[in-house]
Amino acid sequence: MDYFVIGYYAMLIGGSCLAAHYKQREVFLILFSLTLASFVMGIIGGTGALWAVTIAAGLLALAGGTAYSFRELLIIISGPLTARELRTAPLTAAFGMFVIFTYAVLGIFAPIIAPYGEAEVVSQSFAPADENMLLGADQLGRDMFSRLVYGARNTVGLALLATAIAFFLGATLGMIAAVKQGWFDQLMGRLIDVVMSIPSLIFALLLLSIFGANMFILVIIIGIIYAPRVYRLTRAVAGNVVVMDYIEAAKLRGEGTWYLIRREILPNSTAPLIAEFGLEFCFVFLLVAGLSFLGLGIQPPTADWGSMVRENATLISFGEITPLIPAAAIALLTVAVNMVVDWMLFRSSGLKE
Amino acid sequence: MADVGRIVLMRLGLGLLTLLVISVLIFGAVELLPGDLAQAVLGQGATQETLDALRTELGLDRSAPIRYLDWLAGAMIGDFGVSLLNQQPVAEVIGQRFLNTLFLATYAAVIAVPVAIALGIAVALLRNTIFDRVANVVTLTSISSPEFFLGYVLILYFSVITGWFPSIATLNENLTFLERLETTFLPALTMVLVVVAHMMRMTRAAIINLLASPYIEMARLKGTPAWRVITRHALPNAWAPIINVVALNLAYLITGVVLVEVVFVYPGIGQLLVDAVTKRDFPVVQACCLIFAATFILLNLAADVGSILTNPRLRHPK
Numbered sequence: 145m146d147y148f149v150i151g152y153y154a155m156l157i158g159g160s161c162l163a164a165h166y167k168q169r170e171v172f173l174i175l176f177s178l179t180l181a182s183f184v185m186g187i188i189g190g191t192g193a194l195w196a197v198t199i200a201a202g203l204l205a206l207a208g209g210t211a212y213s214f215r216e217l218l219i220i221i222s223g224p225l226t227a228r229e230l231r232t233a234p235l236t237a238a239f240g241m242f243v244i245f246t247y248a249v250l251g252i253f254a255p256i257i258a259p260y261g262e263a264e265v266v267s268q269s270f271a272p273a274d275e276n277m278l279l280g281a282d283q284l285g286r287d288m289f290s291r292l293v294y295g296a297r298n299t300v301g302l303a304l305l306a307t308a309i310a311f312f313l314g315a316t317l318g319m320i321a322a323v324k325q326g327w328f329d330q331l332m333g334r335l336i337d338v339v340m341s342i343p344s345l346i347f348a349l350l351l352l353s354i355f356g357a358n359m360f361i362l363v364i365i366i367g368i369i370y371a372p373r374v375y376r377l378t379r380a381v382a383g384n385v386v387v388m389d390y391i392e393a394a395k396l397r398g399e400g401t402w403y404l405i406r407r408e409i410l411p412n413s414t415a416p417l418i419a420e421f422g423l424e425f426c427f428v429f430l431l432v433a434g435l436s437f438l439g440l441g442i443q444p445p446t447a448d449w450g451s452m453v454r455e456n457a458t459l460i461s462f463g464e465i466t467p468l469i470p471a472a473a474i475a476l477l478t479v480a481v482n483m484v485v486d487w488m489l490f491r492s493s494g495l496k497e
Numbered sequence: 498m499a500d501v502g503r504i505v506l507m508r509l510g511l512g513l514l515t516l517l518v519i520s521v522l523i524f525g526a527v528e529l530l531p532g533d534l535a536q537a538v539l540g541q542g543a544t545q546e547t548l549d550a551l552r553t554e555l556g557l558d559r560s561a562p563i564r565y566l567d568w569l570a571g572a573m574i575g576d577f578g579v580s581l582l583n584q585q586p587v588a589e590v591i592g593q594r595f596l597n598t599l600f601l602a603t604y605a606a607v608i609a610v611p612v613a614i615a616l617g618i619a620v621a622l623l624r625n626t627i628f629d630r631v632a633n634v635v636t637l638t639s640i641s642s643p644e645f646f647l648g649y650v651l652i653l654y655f656s657v658i659t660g661w662f663p664s665i666a667t668l669n670e671n672l673t674f675l676e677r678l679e680t681t682f683l684p685a686l687t688m689v690l691v692v693v694a695h696m697m698r699m700t701r702a703a704i705i706n707l708l709a710s711p712y713i714e715m716a717r718l719k720g721t722p723a724w725r726v727i728t729r730h731a732l733p734n735a736w737a738p739i740i741n742v743v744a745l746n747l748a749y750l751i752t753g754v755v756l757v758e759v760v761f762v763y764p765g766i767g768q769l770l771v772d773a774v775t776k777r778d779f780p781v782v783q784a785c786c787l788i789f790a791a792t793f794i795l796l797n798l799a800a801d802v803g804s805i806l807t808n809p810r811l812r813h814p815k
Contacts, residue, residue: 170627236634338518341797343752346770346789353774353782354526426641433643434756438771453645460649461664463657471646478641486637 149186152194156182211239233487240483247477250296258290263445270459279466283455288466291447295470298442299449300477302363303429309367310428311421314374319405321375322382329379336372344369344431349440357440362432370428377420381413388412415488422485426478433474449474505802512798519790520572524565527779534779568783577784582776587784591766595788597668598758598765601681602750605688610743613693617700622727624705632697639694644753648687648760655683666763684761688753696746703738707731737807744800748793 156179163172178197185193215238219227233241250257259276260266264286271281279288321329339347347369355361385391386409394408435441436450444451449470456467527534535551536543552558556567571577577587620632639647656664666681707713708731716730717723755767762768766785773781 173627338515338522341515341794342519342522342786342790343748343793345752345755346786346793349755349770349774350523350526350782350786353777353779354530430641430643434645437643437645437756438759440771440774450643450645453649457649460653461657463653465653468646468649468653471643471649475638475642475646479638482637482641 146191149191149194152198153179153182207239208235210242211235214238214242214245229491232491236483237487240480240487243476243480244484247296247300247480250293251300252297254293254297258287258293260287260290262286262291262294262447264290270456279469282452283458288452288456288469291452292449292470292473294447295449295452295473298446299432299436299474300429302359302442303425303432306363306366306432307370307421307425307428309363310370310424311374311417313367314371315378315417316405317371318375318378319382319409320401321379322386322409323401323404332375333379336375339369339372340376344427345434348431348435349438352435352440357443359442359446362435362441366428366431369431370424373427374420374424377416378413381416382409385409385412419485419488422481422488426481426485429474429478429481501806504805508798508801508805512794516791516794519794520569520787521565523783523786523790524568527783528561572784572787577787578780580778580781582773582778582781587780590781591769591784591788594764594766594769597763598754598767600677601684601688601758601763601765602747602754604678604681604685605692605750606747608685609689609692609696609746612689613696613746614700614739614743616693617697618704618727620697621701621704621708624701636694636698639690640698642691644687644691644756645760647690648684648757651683651687652760664761666761668764681763684757684763687757687760688750691753692746692750695749696742699742699746700739703742704731704735707735707738737804740803740807741800744796744803748796748800751789751793751796 156175160172160175160179163169163175182194182197185197189196212235215230215233215235218238218241219230222230265284266287267277267281267285269281269283269285271277271285273280277287277289279292282288282291317332321332348365351365351369352362355365391404391408394404399407432441433450436448437454439451439454441450442448452470453467459467530536534555535548535557539547539551556564559567568578575588577591579585580587580590616632620629623629652664655662662682663680664683666684668677668680672680713726713730716726721730754765755770757763758765758767759771766788770782770785770789772778773785
């Protein structure tokens with residue numbers, strides 16, 4: 145029983161008492177259930193487990209603080225209308241925005257931030273971290289940190305491009321189908337059903353086996369695989385807009401299909417479409433990462449998070465966590481995007497459970 | 498009941514039709530190869546004679562529709578042709594591996610389904626409390642992580658640091674059932690983590706949707722105890738959405754299994770597919786894709802049929 149353990153329980157129990165006294169029911173529930181859980185963890189894992197809990201709580205507090213400050217910063221620098229929207233953002237969404245912002249900075253300024261080039265061999269293979277290399281070297285002696293930074297540009301950039309293609313294809317066809325209806329709508333509907341009934345990873349593997357792994361083809365293939373999802377949503381959303389009176393009026397004025405889509409339907413269906421873009425990005429991003437992990441996505445020597453995990457996986461059997469960092473980077477971005485999307489969906493649909 | 502039979506049969510027919518179209522797609526995709534199959538296998542440097550010989554051997558001298566029908570007829574009785582790599586019949590290459598994959602998926606499903614449904618109902622009942630919010634963030638994280646991330650984290654903790662389970666799931670003939678369960682525990686757990694998260698969120702949404710209905714409010718207002726509201730009023734109507742959720746997530750397991758098998762070097766059909774894709778062994782790729790697509794469609798079909806059977810409103814369409 146050292147001072148840390150005594151201090152740990154004193155803090156938790158003191159905190160629970162304070163929360164109970166000030167009628168903060170939620171805080172009390174968290175703190176007290178954490179205390180009870182700590183008894184169990186302390187008995188099984190000893191002081192180490194309690195340290196882990198403390199560190200996790202510290203990290204969580206840090207993330208919360210960052211999210212809070214970032215939201216304040218956004219509120220200050222944005223205009224009054226956006227600021228009012230931003231005030232409704234929960235901390236999770238603010239944290240998501242912060243993460244996305246960080247990744248964007250990393251991706252855009254990669255050559256400035258990274259100390260070495262992405263394919264530059266600077267050391268021996270699997271060299272440990274030192275003052276020159278923050279995270280050590282990979283299997284060929286390239287700087288892990290630099291590759292991680294360049295990966296933000298390559299992996300995220302590729303996923304964004306593929307999502308944009310999927311979105312452009314799906315949304316355009318969906319709106320055309322909603323306006324035209326008739327045989328075009330029917331045909332597209334059946335076609336989409338078929339494409340969606342093949343698991344996306346399997347479909348991607350099939351197409352890649354035929355056309356070979358090549359960045360350009362990869363983007364197109366993923367765009368085509370994910371377009372049906374966007375099509376379905378757009379068709380549903382636009383279907384509701386098309387029956388409105390103002391569309392009827394525009395049709396009677398003699399406006400063409402393209403005008404209807406651009407000036408009438410699109411402005412009235414942006415909110416769900418933007419949220420869908422976020423979700424779609426998550427799917428595409430995970431698929432790209434998965435394919436790269438299988439060695440069929442972005443090809444070496446281009447730095448990419450999925451293949452980085454695969455190439456350095458042997459290090460894991462020595463208890464090193466460096467190969468997990470790119471994988472964690474993938475997970476973090478997906479979580480962040482999901483959190484922002486959750487908030488946007490909640491705001492746009494007034495979804496209240 | 499005659500009605501139900503007809504509806505179910507119609508769904509089955511639709512599923513078969515989709516599968517047929519997909520088989521055309523899978524077969525047709527290989528036809529899209531620049532040049533043809535023989536050219537792709539032998540590469541640019543092949544002489545005309547070897548090309549011709551391989552074409553005759555693969556039956557490429559016949560027209561595409563005839564070869565498609567031939568392939569389809571073979572596929573129905575489990576004959577997918579021979580592997581281009583080692584001339585073994587594809588069915589032989591796939592056979593044992595397919596059983597292995599089924600074993601892994603079943604293992605994961607048996608753990609995941611009860612856990613996910615219980616947790617999903619619990620979270621739905623505790624909605625908007627702090628536990629619900631924590632569960633939301635945890636499941637979101639689990640869904641958002643790539644399968645290989647979860648897999649390697651599990652390897653790091655349960656295999657490298659504590660040494661409780663083996664990190665590589667190699668199977669051999671003389672493993673007892675229990676040993677088999679132990680060797681494949683980590684890959685199964687990886688899939689369980691992903692699927693439980695998905696299933697929990699969907700179950701929660703379905704139950705909350707249900708709890709908002711007027712008859713539940715009525716039951717509460719007349720003073721029925723909370724547990725009775727759940728068991729007598731909510732659950733009978735919740736089966737349809739829950740069956741749907743389960744089937745959809747089992748279908749999800751099918752894709753998840755590919756990455757997990759590669760991480761744990763598990764001798765299953767997913768790994769076979771990835772190998773075949775890198776080595777461009779088209780008959781194997783086609784067969785694996787067809788099997789995956791068929792399973793996927795079958796499970797989606799099961800979801801449809803299950804929800805029809807448990808929902809009287811769908812059973813008697815107006």
